[in-house]
Amino acid sequence: MANNETKTRLLETLAGQNRGLLSTPAQRDLILEQVAQLERRNPTRNATRATSLLEGNWRLLYTTSSELLSSDRLPLVQLGQVYQCIRTRSGQVFNIAELKASPLPGGLISVVARFEVTNNQRLTVGFERFVVGLRTLLGYQDPSQWIEELGRDRRFLGLDLRLKSGDRQGWIDVTYLDENLRIVRGNEGSVFVLSKN
Template structure:
């Protein structure tokens, strides 16, 4: 699909949005809007087989995510959003790299509830931040298994109880390997299935 390859092309070299120029941001938003008009899955929440899985972030305008790159001596690695439809769970996982043996991890576990054909309400439930080696981090799937089994980690690991720690996300494009979402803070997310 031309629109899809156009979007991938304009995203290339922006390091998930970290180094995107204003001109690149405008081109990316235009390519996103064009692709959203061609969405092959108008009711994405009914397409659980497409939605389910581990998604890797290709691009975002989310300041909360991009600011993780501002931690002194560290650089932002891969960011994943892993969706488990059956349990209505979503796991955001950001790998952080820097000093040898001190690689970090930031993860937020949440529950989602569909409120329309394409919008989910998201309630954040658990926050984990720590060193990958102390957590025993190997992969997003491995970490999710540990979280779902109730494991506590040698890290900052605490429940999020405040009701204001929630938001919503519209899934505006979904196919076999690409997902686009728009969040309640005006952020855009482009992810590929990994």
């Protein structure tokens, strides 16, 4: 089966899954099987060195991460869009989760990390900053604008924690990468499927 057909089947299966929040066990099994099929056909063997493909704002389509999916189970809070934005020149990763909190204003959870290339597939990640607050008070508009604001190194209203280098580290393996789809597996066993915006 060609890459495009395998990729199309995966994307069709992911439609309506709400990033995994609505997936049944049978659907999760099917998705993971389709992910594995696509990983075996990875067109980018040296994914961590393919900076032009890695660079950009990636929107989460699906995950098995219970930590991320559990944020949708908070009272009055719904998980909105989730992004992982990679900036290869600065070696930074920005994880951004938009929260909807009707009737309250929406919130934001943001994590800033540095990454280093470990090998052709693995990025080692060291977390540096954690920002949580209401989008209006933070001045959040979209991922690109938010990353610029974070780069100004100012303090934000809400919870704004600087983490000591090495306090929290992890890694991700980039197991599939093309011009608009990326699959990664994290050190805690989670799978993430993302599309480039």
